[in-house]
Amino acid sequence: xxxxxxxxxxxxxxxxxxxxxxxxxxxxxxxxxxxxxxxxxxxxxxxxxxxxxxxxxxxxxxxxxxxxxxxxxxxxxxxxxxxxxxxxxxxxxxxxxxxxxxxxxxxxxxxxxxxxxxxxxxxxxxxxxxxxxxxxxxxxxxxxxxxxxxxxxxxxxxxxxxxxxxxxxxxxxxxxxxxxxxxxxxxxxxxxxxxxxxxxxxxxxxxxxxxxxxxxxxxxxxxxxxxxxxxxxxxxxxxxxxxxxxxxxxxxxxxxxxxxxxxxxxxxxxxxxxxxxxxxxxxxxxxxxxxxxxxxxxxxxxxxxxxx
Amino acid sequence: xxxxxxxxxxxxxxxxxxxxxxxxxxxxxxxxxxxxxxxxxxxxxxxxxxxxxxxxxxxxxxxxxxxxxxxxxxxxxxxxxxxxxxxxxxxxxxxxxxxxxxxxxxxxxxxxxxxxxxxxxxxxxxxxxxxxxxxxxxxxxxxxxxxxxxxxxxxxxxxxxxxxxxxxxxxxxxxxxxxxxxxxxxxxxxxxxxxxxxxxxxxxxxxxxxxxxxxxxxxxxxxxxxxxxxxxxxxxxxxxxxxxxxxxxxxxxxxxxxxxxxxxxxxxxxxxxxxxxxxxxxxxxxxxxxxxxxxxxxxxxxxxxxxx
Numbered sequence: 001x002x003x004x005x006x007x008x009x010x011x012x013x014x015x016x017x018x019x020x021x022x023x024x025x026x027x028x029x030x031x032x033x034x035x036x037x038x039x040x041x042x043x044x045x046x047x048x049x050x051x052x053x054x055x056x057x058x059x060x061x062x063x064x065x066x067x068x069x070x071x072x073x074x075x076x077x078x079x080x081x082x083x084x085x086x087x088x089x090x091x092x093x094x095x096x097x098x099x100x101x102x103x104x105x106x107x108x109x110x111x112x113x114x115x116x117x118x119x120x121x122x123x124x125x126x127x128x129x130x131x132x133x134x135x136x137x138x139x140x141x142x143x144x145x146x147x148x149x150x151x152x153x154x155x156x157x158x159x160x161x162x163x164x165x166x167x168x169x170x171x172x173x174x175x176x177x178x179x180x181x182x183x184x185x186x187x188x189x190x191x192x193x194x195x196x197x198x199x200x201x202x203x204x205x206x207x208x209x210x211x212x213x214x215x216x217x218x219x220x221x222x223x224x225x226x227x228x229x230x231x232x233x234x235x236x237x238x239x240x241x242x243x244x245x246x247x248x249x250x251x252x253x254x255x256x257x258x259x260x261x262x263x264x265x266x267x268x269x270x271x272x273x274x275x276x277x278x279x280x281x282x283x284x285x286x287x288x289x290x291x292x293x294x295x296x297x298x299x300x301x302x303x304x305x306x307x308x
Numbered sequence: 309x310x311x312x313x314x315x316x317x318x319x320x321x322x323x324x325x326x327x328x329x330x331x332x333x334x335x336x337x338x339x340x341x342x343x344x345x346x347x348x349x350x351x352x353x354x355x356x357x358x359x360x361x362x363x364x365x366x367x368x369x370x371x372x373x374x375x376x377x378x379x380x381x382x383x384x385x386x387x388x389x390x391x392x393x394x395x396x397x398x399x400x401x402x403x404x405x406x407x408x409x410x411x412x413x414x415x416x417x418x419x420x421x422x423x424x425x426x427x428x429x430x431x432x433x434x435x436x437x438x439x440x441x442x443x444x445x446x447x448x449x450x451x452x453x454x455x456x457x458x459x460x461x462x463x464x465x466x467x468x469x470x471x472x473x474x475x476x477x478x479x480x481x482x483x484x485x486x487x488x489x490x491x492x493x494x495x496x497x498x499x500x501x502x503x504x505x506x507x508x509x510x511x512x513x514x515x516x517x518x519x520x521x522x523x524x525x526x527x528x529x530x531x532x533x534x535x536x537x538x539x540x541x542x543x544x545x546x547x548x549x550x551x552x553x554x555x556x557x558x559x560x561x562x563x564x565x566x567x568x569x570x571x572x573x574x575x576x577x578x579x580x581x582x583x584x585x586x587x588x589x590x591x592x593x594x595x596x597x598x599x600x601x602x603x604x605x606x607x608x609x610x611x612x613x614x615x616x
Contacts, residue, residue: 153610183608185570186529213608214563214601215570217526221494255522262493262523293522300491300521302461 005266005308007230008257009043009206010036012281013064014079015250016238017057018048020288026060028284030067035277036235037068040269041253043075044068045098045232049085065092075138081112086126096138097130099123100178101167103160104149107180111144120166127171140205141167141175146192148183157188161195174205176230179219182212186222193226206230209251211237211291216251217259224265231256236278237291252292254278258299266308271299313574313616315538316565317351317514318344320589321372322387323558324546325365326356328596334368336592338375343588344543345379347581352376353385353406353540357393373400383446389420394434404446405438407431408486409475411468412457415488419452428474435479448513449475449483454500456491465496469503482513484538487527490520494530501534514538517559519545519599524559525567532573539564544586545599560600562586566607574616579607 013033017024024032029046036044046068047061061078068076077096080086089097101119102108108116123141130137145152146160164175177192189207197204207223207230209216220231234250257269275295282290321341325332332340337354344352354376355369369386376384385404388394397405409427410416416424431449438445453460454468472483485500497515505512515531515538517524528539542558565577583603590598 148608148610150609153608181608182605185567187571212601212605213566214560215525215567217523218529218567221526221529252522258521259493259523259526263495293520297490297520300456300461300489301458302456 005229005268006224006260007043008041008253008267008269009045009077009230009232010041010235010253011045011208011232011250012036012234012236012238012253014045014047014058015232016234016236018055019239020057020285022285022288023057024284026063028280029060029064032277032280032284033064033068034071035273035280037071037074039273039277040267042073042268043077043096045077045079048079048081049088049092050079050081062088062092065089065094069093077140080126082114082122083125083129086129090130090134090137094137096140097126098140098142099126099172100144101141101163102144102149102180103155103163104145104152106151107145107149110151116163120163120170123167123172124170131171139171139173141170141172142178142206142208143167143175144178144180146177147179147188148181150181157192157195160192161199164196165199168200168203172203174203175200176205176208176232178208178232179210182210182215184209184219185215186218189219189222190226193223193228197227204228206232208232210239211249211251217255220251220256221259224260235274235281236295238281238288249291252294254292254294258294261306264306266306268308271305313537313576314532314568315351316349316561316575316577317353317385317538317540318349318543318561319353319516319540319558320344320542320544320546320561322353322355322366323540324542324544326363327547328365328593330593330596331365332592334371336588337368337372340585340588340592341372341376342379343581343585345382347585348575348577350381350576351383351385351404353387356387356389357396357400358389370396370400373397373402377401388434390422390430391433391437394437398438398442398445402445404448405434406448406450407434407480408452409449409471410452410457410488411463411471412453412460414459415453415457418459424471428471428478431475431480432478439479447479447481449478449480450486450514450516451475451483452486452488454485455487455493455496456489458489465500465503468500469507472504473507476508476511480511482511483508484513484516484540486516486540487518490518490523492517492527493523494526497527497530498534501531501536505535512536514540516540518547519557519559525563528559528564529567532568541565543582543589544603546589546596557599560602562600562602566602569614572614574614576616579613
């Protein structure tokens, strides 16, 4: 079999939960993450190591990491905004750290109170730390607002690529591009990921797309065609950014998996179990709206998933 | 300027209205169609010529056509299921007729009580009629369930192409492919439109995509990349098929226009006015849910449309 395989990285427990007002009880988070794992997800961003006063919804991240580490074959990812967060993440035992480096100075300041340049230095410090204490841990930089910003408007593509190259040079294993505020279009996605790959080769990382204006799947398709093989997504389309006004949910994991599997691209994910993982999410966030067209429509008559 | 230009063909007044239980009052239809025209739409499928007992929502199609004919530069399109419908459409003065020819025998029978082969013969009769009485009128065949069917499951691609070739030979000016039930995926869309173009060249017609499982825009992107330049869409994603269980709304015109304009592909449509055209739609169908992400999120900071 010469089936292409891609990695869907579930970010709902971090990107999703940080953007809803309610706090999901820890026990519900653990059940939800177990259900995601049971559906076949093999990378989950389970939380952020940020001060609890800023994101009380994620204050239990260390406990969530401890549970996620018990799930076989799962890469446990956490977001950290700075060196202190990285120390906590490493202490908790995560497999991989992701650091947001915003290409929009306005958003970067609002999000982490640092300039983009200062964030590159933070990546360098985090890399030095993990090399010293936990060299097996992965380090990813995610260039936020890479396709536009609600605060500053257009973001120069040269600036995005320059920052990505700096992050790769500062020690990030891979550098992804994030459409934090749903500005991206397929032509731009294709252009930027092609440039990214030309500049940093195998260090070119994930596409993190939002569905703010409905273009999430089209943008993922364009990224796939430009060679991207890792895609962030959020079950039921939960997500957004508390510091980017108007940003709304991530690409819906269920619809993204349906698209790729229907195309004959294996995700390793069982769609029926994935849709079932909405139940523990809803149980933990009663009343929260869940998005996604595939769960509503059901799988089509004659559906067969792609063998990995 | 070497901007690519595409044609968005609005099908809401036909595909949308046939699939909602309520009947929009004629005066509201006229206001809605005028608002769509004011937003820059230059092709609108305004109704169907079918017996009123089957689709009472569209019983006023002749009156709607008469109004649409007064709007400058607008191509007025109507669906007809058979020769009798074509006679009524020509009498009403439409510019173009579209005939649904389903590639799934089960759906074809449920939809028009004829076999696909009998529908090809109907296309031949309709072509002979219009050549006799109104040779300037366009004739399009739309291969329904071209990507799968809720009744029969998978639809063989060879069968779709064979039927399309037969329709082209029977006198259709162009032949489009319709994802009536939301089964399509981008790889399949790309494959089928590429084959269609190889077989019938410039007679290859529109992509008519539904958003049943969220893939509508991704499928339109794939069709665009395969050379398609006409796209059916429905304002607020209204639509479906009363004879295809589980079929849900069309691609949302607002999101489709946003995608193409953001990519630098001119549609000639003013997005702000297009979003404003939801008001007369909602006024005529109070309580009906309207879909679309772009209207909800608004246009992004720094938005500039593509000059045609």
